[in-house]
Amino acid sequence: MVTTGGQGGLRELDSRSRDIFRRIVEAYLDTGDPVGSRNISRLLAAPLSPASVRNVMSDLEAAGLLYAPHTSAGRLPTELGLRFFVDAMLEIGDLTEGDRSAIEGRLKASGTGKSVEDVLTEASQTLSGLTRGAGVVLTQKADPRLRHIEFVRIEPTRGIVVLVGDNGTVENRLVDLPPDLPASALQEAANYLNAHIRGRTLSETRAEVERQRAARKLELDTLTARLVDAGLASWSDAGGSRPQTLIVRGRANLLDDVRAAEDLERIRALFDELESSEDLIELLGLADAGEGVRIFIGSENKLFGLSGSSLVVSPYRDTEARVIGVVGVIGPTRLNYARVVPMVDYTARVVGRLLG
Known part of the structure; x- marks a missing residue:
């Protein structure tokens, strides 16, 4: 049975409800399509009729974790549901040796005789290529002699x-x-x-x-x-804050998730939002205060309130452990978080080593 009342209540799902919810979210992250009770009943380890599954799905919907798009009989996770899944149920995988080699090899090659911006641009392009999202990097401008x-x-x-x-x-x-x-x-x-x-x-x-x-x-x-x-x-802020550089690569990848006219409008809204770099800098700056990877889902932030996109970011640090920038990935809310999170984390650590 599902109980409401904030994240504390949501964590009290019984094992059957958690299993059904997890399978719905995993199917959504894999396909982006609504999932019906009949399909879920076939996936469960313990036999359960489609009618019983529908009852659980109704409870999950009442708790704000699922919703029915249009007149579909299937269900999709809400933003609250995705946040609950990410916080309480997501199992983060480890990178393959191939992914590690690809990230480290491309960034080290870009760092040989190249500028800091070359390294950061390569980091953004690498993340974009490996995740099929848009790679983003934000860094403070250097204050060279x-x-x-x-x-x-x-x-x-x-x-x-x-x-x-x-x-x-x-x-x-x-x-x-x-x-x-x-x-x-x-x-x-x-x-x-x-x-x-x-x-x-x-x-x-x-x-x-x-x-x-x-x-x-x-x-x-x-x-x-x-x-x-x-x-x-224009180059050295009298107030003490240093100007920042924003790099975004792979925006076209976001079009791969377009499934309908409303999706296209969502992507167009995201492109408009990306042009508002001040808002993105403000959002990415939130990552400075935290350790490790942070995940922002849909309207949890004002920047992606219209497009419903997600952002996974991690700060990178210099040799004195000071945050000098952040790297991340923008994509649809059905990002493969289990793969993207360790990828962003590893890229941030490599960038920190190269630039620290």
Whole structure:
């Protein structure tokens, strides 16, 4: 018999109800289709008539664990049911040697002579390929020591800041320019910064520029000062939080789960949600506070409230055990959690070793 009243009550399912519920969820994760009582009765170890199975399914539905889609005689797990299954019944498998070799081999190859972003992009692509979901990686941008900075105007009020690191990396960032900025101010700002930037990080450079500006305000005219502020503020947050990089690969894989017109609308909603990177960064940031893998199912978070997708994420850490980013997989709620969870966990540990 099923008792309600939150997760505590749901955990009190008797063995027969738990067995029937588990088989319905496993069938859903495998096929995505509703499961009827007749099929379930054939799968049970102890003989039970379809009528008896239907009675249990009705109790599970009353408890909020199952629902009947449309007019189907079968049942599917609700989001609450999936959460209960994941928390109380999921048996996490171990990765095969083939999966371990694929992850480690591809990430180590990407790390040979490549940038941090190359490694993270490969991690996202690897997870996407192995899970048939969309792989996601979120990491803090590095704060490299700089060799050179340059400002390039591309429109009357838009420009690009070109930053060259001591390690040879080159990064560009769009900035807004004051509408009355003369062309000479671009070069003046670059000359001023290059005289103070070599060997310093952006945050160190900003602190030094602010110190010198306070002592020698007359050396910069008002417009050049505004440009310096715009260029540095876009790269080094004065509030102390560092900018973040978001990488998503394999979005097309999510289309493989499309079964009907409403599914296509669900996927389109997810694509729109993925474009809202601020929400995704906020969601992935929740993984920073926890140890190991975290699972978000459907509307448990505002980001996937419309599309009903799931997210499995794990933080990766540096050699001092500090969280420096997260990796994960986005997919339908019928993800193969038993396989995806250890895959995300192992990928996070490999990325941590390579980048720590």
